[in-house]
Amino acid sequence: MATRASSSLAPTLLLWALSFFAVRRALIASAQSLPPPKYDGFVYAEHPVYSGTIVIEAFLDPVCPDSRDSWPPLKQAVDYYGPRVWLVVHLLPLPYHDNAYVASRALTIVNMLNTSATFPLLELFFKEQVKFYNAQTLNMSKASVVSYIANFATQVVADSLKSAVVSGFENTLTDLKTRVSFKYSASRGVFGTPTFFVNGFSLPDSDSTTSYSGWRSIIDPLITAQGDPREENFYFL
Ligand SMILES: *[C@@H]1O[C@H](CO)[C@@H](O)[C@H](O)[C@H]1NC(C)=O
Numbered sequence: 001m002a003t004r005a006s007s008s009l010a011p012t013l014l015l016w017a018l019s020f021f022a023v024r025r026a027l028i029a030s031a032q033s034l035p036p037p038k039y040d041g042f043v044y045a046e047h048p049v050y051s052g053t054i055v056i057e058a059f060l061d062p063v064c065p066d067s068r069d070s071w072p073p074l075k076q077a078v079d080y081y082g083p084r085v086w087l088v089v090h091l092l093p094l095p096y097h098d099n100a101y102v103a104s105r106a107l108t109i110v111n112m113l114n115t116s117a118t119f120p121l122l123e124l125f126f127k128e129q130v131k132f133y134n135a136q137t138l139n140m141s142k143a144s145v146v147s148y149i150a151n152f153a154t155q156v157v158a159d160s161l162k163s164a165v166v167s168g169f170e171n172t173l174t175d176l177k178t179r180v181s182f183k184y185s186a187s188r189g190v191f192g193t194p195t196f197f198v199n200g201f202s203l204p205d206s207d208s209t210t211s212y213s214g215w216r217s218i219i220d221p222l223i224t225a226q227g228d229p230r231e232e233n234f235y236f237l
Protein backbone atom coordinates (compact mmCIF):
# COMPACT_ATOMS: atom_id res chain seq x y z
CA MET A 1 0.00 0.00 0.00
CA ALA A 2 2.68 2.38 1.13
CA THR A 3 4.79 1.57 -1.92
CA ARG A 4 1.89 2.15 -4.28
CA ALA A 5 1.09 5.45 -2.60
CA SER A 6 4.63 6.69 -2.98
CA SER A 7 4.86 5.52 -6.58
CA SER A 8 1.73 7.49 -7.45
CA LEU A 9 3.10 10.40 -5.53
CA ALA A 10 6.28 10.46 -7.60
CA PRO A 11 4.65 11.58 -10.88
CA THR A 12 2.66 14.16 -8.96
CA LEU A 13 5.83 15.51 -7.44
CA LEU A 14 7.51 15.46 -10.82
CA LEU A 15 4.60 17.37 -12.35
CA TRP A 16 4.70 19.83 -9.49
CA ALA A 17 8.44 20.30 -9.94
CA LEU A 18 8.04 20.77 -13.68
CA SER A 19 5.27 23.32 -13.27
CA PHE A 20 7.33 25.07 -10.62
CA PHE A 21 10.22 25.42 -13.05
CA ALA A 22 7.86 26.48 -15.83
CA VAL A 23 6.49 29.26 -13.65
CA ARG A 24 9.98 30.20 -12.58
CA ARG A 25 11.13 30.34 -16.19
CA ALA A 26 8.14 32.54 -17.07
CA LEU A 27 9.04 34.87 -14.22
CA ILE A 28 12.67 34.99 -15.30
CA ALA A 29 11.54 35.62 -18.87
CA SER A 30 9.46 38.59 -17.78
CA ALA A 31 12.34 39.85 -15.62
CA GLN A 32 14.56 39.58 -18.68
CA SER A 33 12.33 42.04 -20.50
CA LEU A 34 14.25 44.75 -18.62
CA PRO A 35 15.63 46.90 -20.03
CA PRO A 36 12.76 47.15 -22.52
CA PRO A 37 13.58 47.22 -26.24
CA LYS A 38 12.26 50.79 -26.44
CA TYR A 39 12.58 53.65 -23.97
CA ASP A 40 9.50 53.74 -21.75
CA GLY A 41 6.80 56.32 -22.18
CA PHE A 42 4.63 58.16 -24.65
CA VAL A 43 6.40 60.80 -26.69
CA TYR A 44 4.19 63.86 -27.02
CA ALA A 45 5.48 65.09 -30.38
CA GLU A 46 7.95 63.07 -32.38
CA HIS A 47 10.88 65.23 -33.43
CA PRO A 48 14.65 64.84 -33.35
CA VAL A 49 16.38 65.31 -30.01
CA TYR A 50 19.75 67.07 -29.91
CA SER A 51 22.08 67.68 -26.99
CA GLY A 52 20.50 71.10 -26.56
CA THR A 53 16.91 69.86 -26.62
CA ILE A 54 15.26 70.37 -23.25
CA VAL A 55 13.86 67.07 -22.09
CA ILE A 56 10.78 67.03 -19.91
CA GLU A 57 9.66 63.80 -18.34
CA ALA A 58 6.19 63.85 -16.83
CA PHE A 59 5.13 61.05 -14.50
CA LEU A 60 1.35 60.91 -14.55
CA ASP A 61 -1.51 58.75 -13.35
CA PRO A 62 -4.55 58.85 -15.66
CA VAL A 63 -6.99 58.83 -12.72
CA CYS A 64 -5.13 61.31 -10.52
CA PRO A 65 -6.83 64.74 -10.24
CA ASP A 66 -3.51 66.59 -9.81
CA SER A 67 -2.12 64.92 -12.94
CA ARG A 68 -5.26 66.02 -14.78
CA ASP A 69 -4.87 69.62 -13.61
CA SER A 70 -1.19 69.73 -14.49
CA TRP A 71 -1.69 68.59 -18.08
CA PRO A 72 -3.17 71.68 -19.85
CA PRO A 73 -0.43 74.15 -18.76
CA LEU A 74 2.32 71.66 -19.55
CA LYS A 75 0.85 70.95 -22.95
CA GLN A 76 0.51 74.66 -23.68
CA ALA A 77 4.16 75.25 -22.77
CA VAL A 78 5.42 72.31 -24.82
CA ASP A 79 3.37 73.49 -27.80
CA TYR A 80 4.89 76.96 -27.38
CA TYR A 81 8.50 75.72 -27.41
CA GLY A 82 8.00 73.29 -30.29
CA PRO A 83 11.14 71.33 -31.21
CA ARG A 84 13.28 72.98 -28.48
CA VAL A 85 11.50 70.80 -25.93
CA TRP A 86 10.92 67.06 -25.96
CA LEU A 87 8.20 65.68 -23.71
CA VAL A 88 7.76 62.08 -22.71
CA VAL A 89 4.96 60.92 -20.42
CA HIS A 90 5.60 57.96 -18.14
CA LEU A 91 2.74 56.29 -16.34
CA LEU A 92 2.79 55.73 -12.64
CA PRO A 93 -0.45 53.98 -11.67
CA LEU A 94 -0.74 54.70 -7.97
CA PRO A 95 -1.87 51.75 -5.86
CA TYR A 96 -4.42 53.79 -3.91
CA HIS A 97 -6.25 54.73 -7.11
CA ASP A 98 -8.17 51.48 -7.67
CA ASN A 99 -8.45 51.79 -11.44
CA ALA A 100 -5.11 53.40 -12.24
CA TYR A 101 -3.47 50.23 -13.48
CA VAL A 102 -6.37 49.23 -15.76
CA ALA A 103 -6.52 52.78 -17.16
CA SER A 104 -2.76 52.72 -17.71
CA ARG A 105 -3.04 49.38 -19.45
CA ALA A 106 -5.74 50.83 -21.71
CA LEU A 107 -3.33 53.61 -22.67
CA THR A 108 -0.59 51.07 -23.34
CA ILE A 109 -2.90 49.01 -25.55
CA VAL A 110 -4.16 52.02 -27.52
CA ASN A 111 -0.60 53.28 -27.93
CA MET A 112 0.44 49.93 -29.43
CA LEU A 113 -2.52 49.95 -31.85
CA ASN A 114 -2.57 53.62 -32.86
CA THR A 115 0.14 55.88 -31.49
CA SER A 116 -1.75 59.06 -32.40
CA ALA A 117 -4.69 58.01 -30.23
CA THR A 118 -2.57 57.91 -27.04
CA PHE A 119 -2.86 61.55 -25.98
CA PRO A 120 -6.52 61.86 -27.03
CA LEU A 121 -7.20 58.91 -24.70
CA LEU A 122 -5.14 60.40 -21.87
CA GLU A 123 -7.12 63.62 -22.23
CA LEU A 124 -10.39 61.68 -22.30
CA PHE A 125 -9.43 59.93 -19.06
CA PHE A 126 -8.67 63.33 -17.54
CA LYS A 127 -11.94 64.81 -18.81
CA GLU A 128 -14.15 62.02 -17.51
CA GLN A 129 -11.92 61.00 -14.64
CA VAL A 130 -14.61 61.08 -12.00
CA LYS A 131 -16.20 57.96 -13.54
CA PHE A 132 -13.11 55.97 -12.54
CA TYR A 133 -12.62 57.13 -8.98
CA ASN A 134 -12.67 54.60 -6.15
CA ALA A 135 -16.08 55.65 -4.80
CA GLN A 136 -17.77 55.60 -8.20
CA THR A 137 -16.61 52.07 -9.00
CA LEU A 138 -16.91 50.65 -5.48
CA ASN A 139 -19.71 48.23 -6.28
CA MET A 140 -18.35 47.09 -9.61
CA SER A 141 -16.58 43.77 -10.03
CA LYS A 142 -13.03 43.81 -11.33
CA ALA A 143 -14.29 42.24 -14.58
CA SER A 144 -16.89 44.96 -15.11
CA VAL A 145 -14.33 47.69 -14.46
CA VAL A 146 -11.97 46.18 -17.05
CA SER A 147 -14.76 45.90 -19.61
CA TYR A 148 -16.00 49.43 -18.80
CA ILE A 149 -12.53 50.92 -19.26
CA ALA A 150 -11.79 48.83 -22.35
CA ASN A 151 -14.99 50.03 -24.02
CA PHE A 152 -14.33 53.59 -22.91
CA ALA A 153 -10.91 53.44 -24.57
CA THR A 154 -12.35 52.27 -27.89
CA GLN A 155 -13.75 55.80 -28.42
CA VAL A 156 -10.39 57.11 -29.63
CA VAL A 157 -9.77 54.49 -32.31
CA ALA A 158 -11.44 53.70 -35.60
CA ASP A 159 -14.13 51.00 -35.75
CA SER A 160 -11.64 48.57 -37.25
CA LEU A 161 -9.54 48.65 -34.06
CA LYS A 162 -12.26 48.62 -31.38
CA SER A 163 -12.26 44.86 -30.84
CA ALA A 164 -8.46 44.84 -30.72
CA VAL A 165 -8.56 47.34 -27.83
CA VAL A 166 -10.91 45.06 -25.89
CA SER A 167 -8.96 41.87 -26.61
CA GLY A 168 -5.75 43.70 -25.73
CA PHE A 169 -6.69 43.13 -22.10
CA GLU A 170 -6.35 39.37 -22.65
CA ASN A 171 -2.83 39.73 -24.01
CA THR A 172 -0.15 39.21 -21.36
CA LEU A 173 2.22 41.41 -23.34
CA THR A 174 0.14 44.53 -22.63
CA ASP A 175 0.24 43.69 -18.94
CA LEU A 176 4.02 43.26 -19.00
CA LYS A 177 4.43 46.52 -20.90
CA THR A 178 2.34 48.42 -18.35
CA ARG A 179 4.42 46.86 -15.58
CA VAL A 180 7.56 48.14 -17.27
CA SER A 181 6.14 51.69 -17.09
CA PHE A 182 5.44 51.28 -13.40
CA LYS A 183 8.91 49.80 -12.80
CA TYR A 184 10.55 52.60 -14.76
CA SER A 185 8.79 55.27 -12.69
CA ALA A 186 9.65 53.45 -9.47
CA SER A 187 13.27 53.07 -10.59
CA ARG A 188 13.47 56.87 -10.91
CA GLY A 189 12.32 57.18 -7.31
CA VAL A 190 8.98 58.68 -8.26
CA PHE A 191 6.29 58.05 -5.68
CA GLY A 192 3.59 60.60 -6.48
CA THR A 193 1.97 62.21 -9.49
CA PRO A 194 2.41 64.52 -11.19
CA THR A 195 6.20 64.54 -10.94
CA PHE A 196 8.36 66.31 -13.50
CA PHE A 197 12.00 65.91 -14.46
CA VAL A 198 13.69 68.52 -16.61
CA ASN A 199 16.94 67.51 -18.29
CA GLY A 200 17.09 64.54 -15.99
CA PHE A 201 16.61 66.40 -12.73
CA SER A 202 13.51 66.30 -10.61
CA LEU A 203 11.81 69.68 -10.25
CA PRO A 204 11.35 70.68 -6.64
CA ASP A 205 7.75 70.62 -5.47
CA SER A 206 6.52 74.02 -6.47
CA ASP A 207 3.60 75.90 -7.89
CA SER A 208 5.57 76.61 -11.07
CA THR A 209 4.29 73.49 -12.78
CA THR A 210 0.65 74.35 -12.21
CA SER A 211 0.52 77.17 -14.75
CA TYR A 212 1.75 78.05 -18.21
CA SER A 213 3.64 81.08 -16.88
CA GLY A 214 5.24 78.82 -14.29
CA TRP A 215 6.54 76.52 -17.02
CA ARG A 216 7.81 79.55 -18.95
CA SER A 217 9.71 80.62 -15.82
CA ILE A 218 11.39 77.19 -15.70
CA ILE A 219 12.25 76.75 -19.39
CA ASP A 220 13.04 80.31 -20.54
CA PRO A 221 16.14 80.62 -18.32
CA LEU A 222 17.46 77.27 -19.57
CA ILE A 223 17.18 78.40 -23.17
CA THR A 224 18.86 81.71 -22.32
CA ALA A 225 21.67 79.88 -20.49
CA GLN A 226 22.32 77.71 -23.54
CA GLY A 227 23.06 80.91 -25.42
CA ASP A 228 23.04 81.39 -29.12
CA PRO A 229 24.19 78.11 -30.65
CA ARG A 230 25.85 80.02 -33.53
CA GLU A 231 28.25 81.76 -31.13
CA GLU A 232 31.02 80.03 -29.32
CA ASN A 233 29.52 80.07 -25.92
CA PHE A 234 31.15 78.31 -23.03
CA TYR A 235 28.93 78.09 -20.05
CA PHE A 236 30.73 77.39 -16.80
CA LEU A 237 28.90 76.20 -13.73
C1 LIG B 1 -22.89 50.64 -3.45
O1 LIG B 1 -23.79 49.76 -2.82
C2 LIG B 1 -24.31 50.25 -1.58
C3 LIG B 1 -25.17 49.16 -0.94
O2 LIG B 1 -26.09 48.65 -1.87
C4 LIG B 1 -25.10 51.54 -1.83
O3 LIG B 1 -25.58 52.06 -0.61
C5 LIG B 1 -24.18 52.55 -2.50
O4 LIG B 1 -24.89 53.72 -2.83
C6 LIG B 1 -23.57 51.97 -3.76
N1 LIG B 1 -22.59 52.92 -4.29
C7 LIG B 1 -22.51 53.25 -5.58
C8 LIG B 1 -21.46 54.25 -5.95
O5 LIG B 1 -23.22 52.76 -6.43
Ligand SMILES: *[C@@H]1O[C@H](CO)[C@@H](O)[C@H](O)[C@H]1NC(C)=O
Pocket (backbone or CB within 6 Å): 114, 116, 117, 120, 156, 157, 158, 159, 160, 161
Ligand atom coordinates in the same frame (compact mmCIF):
# COMPACT_ATOMS: atom_id res chain seq x y z
C1 LIG C 1 -5.95 56.84 -34.70
O1 LIG C 1 -6.20 57.84 -33.72
C2 LIG C 1 -6.58 59.10 -34.23
C3 LIG C 1 -6.75 60.03 -33.04
O2 LIG C 1 -7.72 59.58 -32.14
C4 LIG C 1 -7.88 58.95 -35.03
O3 LIG C 1 -8.22 60.20 -35.59
C5 LIG C 1 -7.70 57.90 -36.11
O4 LIG C 1 -8.94 57.70 -36.75
C6 LIG C 1 -7.23 56.61 -35.48
N1 LIG C 1 -7.00 55.60 -36.51
C7 LIG C 1 -7.34 54.32 -36.29
C8 LIG C 1 -7.06 53.38 -37.40
O5 LIG C 1 -7.79 53.95 -35.22
